[in-house]
Amino acid sequence: MKRNLFVNLAGVLIAMLLGAIVMLIQGYNPAETYGALFGYSLANFYSFSTTLRNAVPLILTGLSASVAFASGPVNLGQPGQFLIGAIFCVIGGLYVDLPPFLMIPFLLLLSMLGGAFWSGIAALLKKFFRMDEFITTLMLNMIADYLTYWAITYPLFEPRANHPQTPLITKNGFMPKWGNFNTNVIVMLLVFFVIWFIFNRTIAGYEWRISGKNSLFARIGGVKIEKNYLSVMLLTGALAGLAGGLVIMSGPHRFIKGLGANYAWDGIMIAMVANNGITATLLYGLFFSILQTGSLGMELITAVPSELITVLQAVIVLVVVAGRGYFELMIAKIATRRKLKDRDIHPQFIDQNAINREDTKL
């Protein structure tokens, strides 16, 4: 745990240092730039609540990817599930009208259903045709992309709009706001706790975790792998779908072309940096939202283009992920040296390959 925290903090700091060097080379002032970045995303209630609101889709799609990867299924369909969740939400919001206390839960459920429906297709393709979800979820992303594009261009097109978009959903389906604080954050936090609890404290979560680490062991231990596969696919689809629904309900309140184009891919990236940890996904989601939200301010105040933040994100991913592997390698090396020393043998060279392969077969 402590080791983990160290690797992550060190990785982020090194990445920011690298970012500073890039800025220096380009002739910008790093201190001023980082100041603007964090000032615009954290300094006051207004900017912090914007950061929180923007973090919601990142964290939800990140949780979707983390839970899937940690349990085994390689669900890479968050972008598609996000879009289908959003379109389900919009359809519900256009054709149904209920008082807010019913409308909001109804739309949330509907968007989860949309996401689960989309990931469920991939799960069924696996069940009946043994098609790998790694491929099918990616392909379904394309289909979702063009399907929703078609839907907002023709059947759901807002008359007289000058580009593809749907009309506004009913006002009763808007997420309430307190000042600039959007209640979508509360939904996200609730979902986070539920997911954390399922994953760490329930029998099903235990089975998912073990299956993700060693599915043969789980299978021979009596775990129903196929059933769990289906549950994980549906749950993670629902999470991504919920992210899509919440973006509609807390943002433009309608489906606009190009909606949330990058949220889901960023979510997958966050799951990777977080090493599929549930809490780490929440923290990295927040951090990436700070960077992304702050980048707009940075662009306003300084001359640094906001694209630099994309670079910074990529550097963080590389440094943290690579650092994790390297750290393990270092520990293994030290242990080998110690063992050799115990035996009074001078280490001439240590077999890097053997460490990489973890090849302890004699």
Place this chain on the structure above:
Amino acid sequence: MMTDVITMDHIVKVFPPNVVALDDVSVTFREGEIHAVVGENGAGKTTLMKILYGMQEANSGNIFFKGNQVRFNKPGEAISSGIGMVHQEILLIPEYTIWENVILGVEPTGYFGKIDRQKSRQKVKQQIDEFQFHLDPDARVEDISVAARQKVEILKLLYRNVSFLILDEPTSVLTPQEIPQLFDELRRMRDNGRTIVYISHHLEEVLELSDRITVLRKGSKIDTIESSGATKRSLSQMMVGREVIFESIRKQQKTGDVVFDMSGVDYSFPKNRPLLQSIQMQIRAGEIVGIAGVEGNGQLELVNIIMGLIKPDHGKIEIQGDDFTHASILERRKKISFVSQDRANMGSCLNASISENILMTHHRLNSRFSKWNGIVLEKAQINKFSEEVRNSFDIQMDSTDAEMRSLSGGNQQKTILGRELSLDTPFLLLDQPTRGLDVGSIEYVHEHILQMKDEGHAILLLSADLEELFRLSDRILVLHRGQIVANLETEHTSIEEVGILMLEGGAQ
């Protein structure tokens, strides 16, 4: 006097984090000899040869080839010096013909890199004839037998002018009938002036084939001896390091009702290759039945069928009178405790915590470990149970929250046994429960197995270690080429008799 070709001098190899695979091993190979390297599983035989062959690096020590110090960084360098290795797994391209496989990577080429098919085929053909390999160079590899594929592997090395051949357990993929032929070919190669290193743990083979024998035990070299002076008994004593005949510690006791009943089980894969044929066995409460057999004679399939990982073509499995032939794995686990020989992949999850490893299967079978209708984990009970298992099986660990990986092999096995034996099922399936363990741990495991027998469990024990089978079992079934060829009372048989049955399959 024959000259030395290769000298490996004070080789040390440590696998991270702290497994000492080779501890100061020195061996000399002479020109034109068949030199066997023997030792138990994990003794370091393969590692030693991989170091020579450039697949792994030693942490210290030197290698001398014809008097010059060498260090091969990759197999390619070893091959160009004339050293080649045939691995246990065969690596050929099935769609290619034999000659195409042989020349792959060193194709004789004409203008513009065009392969000279005529010439290369001719050369391969010549080599096949020279060593009397009886192969058709135009046959596709996918159409030929495993034994023939192995010959192609050897041919590949001969084609590259290798004069020093290392064979890693070559007979493990062969049927008994194919072995003498391989031996003839190896002798012929030796008589042609090549040096052959032969890795094996089959003592009969080694005594029959080799000129000299090097014995390794737990990463140390015990000795190099002339084969002519050695016997099976002296060799096995050197390999194991103690008087190998365990005292039988079985107690006579009355057995109860039939618990496990398997009848008429057939299994083929693919369809025309029978791996198990009409397997029949009954095990009573309080009885240990041992399965003896050379590895690869159907043991794996038998275990997988009992556990429900594969479905038999015909036949029936009953436990305490209930039909389990088509039961789900979870259903089976209510009646079967299972210790797998594959500790790292099937028996445990190395990167999960020890308590998570101990919880497996119990979490579904014992309501004590969950609350809210079997939905939520009952942490307190799980921790208590992990501590119970830790204490009653004397597992050395820092904490039950540590990763399974951090335990030594013996303690991992104790953890697995602790989990499985506390399931307290009527039937126990133990597949090589002491494989790779040190003597102390073996003793410990044996005591626990006998205790389970005393408590009236029915036990099926598979082991490659005949002494273990004789020490524990009441009856021994011999599995040979997928059939049970003998059902012997342990009292009325001997290791020699079982050994012969294992190899020859009885008088059929």
